[in-house]
Amino acid sequence: MRFRALCGVAAAVALLATGCGSSTKSGDAAATAGASTSAVAGYPVKVTDCAGAGTTFTAAPKKIVTSNASSLEMLLQLGAGDKAIGTGFPPAKGSMPAQFADQAAKVPVLGQMVIAKEKLLGSGADLYIDTFAHATGMGGMGDVPTEQEFTAAGIKHMYLHSTACAATHLGPQQDLSAVEGDIKNLGAVTGTSAKAEELVAGMEKKVGAVQDAVKGVAADQRPxxxxxxxxxxTKQPMAVCGKQVANAVITLAGARNVFGDCDGDFKPVSWEDVVAKNPDWIQLGVRNKGSDAANQQAFDQAAQFLRDFPATKGLKAVQEGHFVRITSEVTTIAGVRDADTVQQIAAIVHPDLVKG
Incomplete structure (x- = not known):
């Protein structure tokens, strides 16, 4: 079930960037070593895994493999996509921002799901960006490299904290600081810190505008x-819990995730549980199908199920047609576009306060 949930929302399981060395501190260290001709500006950079063990970079990696489309998109957003030599869980057609679609399509696919251990270790990469934390809990997806094997292959192993560490090492995600930390850390590692700061500033501006708009709505009055x-x-619904990135997106948009109090990132629940919550709004979580027409068809199918299913057809949101049609990838996966989703949801659930 855990694996199915990850695939159903286009993969993701979360990671926070606390405990990682900042690019500013690393820059100071490099400046101190400026007398050495071997020093590289902005380095060394240290990042940590979920348990806090550090990995140090003395220069930018040249060949990067990403575990899935979310970390690949981060590289592209940072302007470091030319370093990508392979990915697992490749982006679905139409799911990447248009400006990155052609470049993303050229990245070799090393695995339609989790990359096989032998293929990953033999990829020639000097960095592997891990969104899944070794695919822990993903339903017997095969063997994964140990840290010793990564080291022997010359591959440094970096985690996205907002997804890989969410279930086991993070508290509830109520803002995008974990995602922003991942962007900054990846920017520091790849030598694109200036772009990372620019991306994060843009996210904070968008989210800040929404927060200003909805600040007058009391917590218990939020939909x-x-x-x-x-x-x-549809046999058993999969809830987005408090540690999932989507909880932060929903919270920042001025709404209340009805399963925000469940521990972890995802959790199977019953339809009886959903009925008991009787939500004001329901987001129709479907993966991007590659075109607006295909997406609308998928949204229609999800909405029709809720209208026809005996357990849900009487729900307030269903009766009132309060469906949010935003694809899963930009809601449950860490990335720059999470801030856009905050704006979009807020404009739907607070149309009098936030303009679309």
Missing amino acids: SYFFFDFDAG
Whole structure:
């Protein structure tokens, strides 16, 4: 079920950047070593895994493999996409921002899901960006390299804290600081810190505008919100819990995630649980199908299920047609576009306060 949930929302399981060395501190260290001709500006840079163990970079990596589309998109957003030599869980057609689609399509696919251990170790990469934390809990997806094997292959191993560490090492995500930390850390590692700061500043500006707009709405007056992961299956709903990135997105948009109090990032629940919550709004969680027409068809199918299913057809959101049609990738996966999703959800659930 855990693996199905990850695939249903286009993969993701979260990571925070606390405890990682800042690019500013690293820059100071490099400046101190400026007398050495071997010193590289902005380095060394130290990042940590979920347990706090550090990895130090003395120069920018040249060949990067990403575990899935979210970390690949981060590289592209940072302007470091030319370093990508392979990825797992490749982006679905139409899911990448248009300006990066052609470049993303040229990155070799090393695995349609988790990259096989032998292929990853033999890829020639000097950095592996891990969104899944070794695919822990992903349903017997095969063997994964040990840290010793990564080292022997000359591959440094970096985690996105907002997804890989969420379930085990983070508290509830109520803002995008974890995602922003990942962007800054990856920027520091790849030598694109200036671009990372620019991206984060843009995210903070968008989210800040929403926060200003909804600040007058009391917490108990904010609409309740259920992320319905339609692609994960309809037999048993999969809840987005407090440690998932989507909880931060929903919270910042001025809504209340009805399962925000469950521990972890994802959790299977019952339809009885959903009925008991009786949400004001339901997001129709479908993966990007590659075109507006295909996406609308998928949204329609998800909405029709809720209208027809005996357990849900009487829900307030269903009766009132309060469906949010935003794809899963930009809601449940860490990235720059999370801030756009905050704006979009806020404009739907608070139309009098936030303009679309």
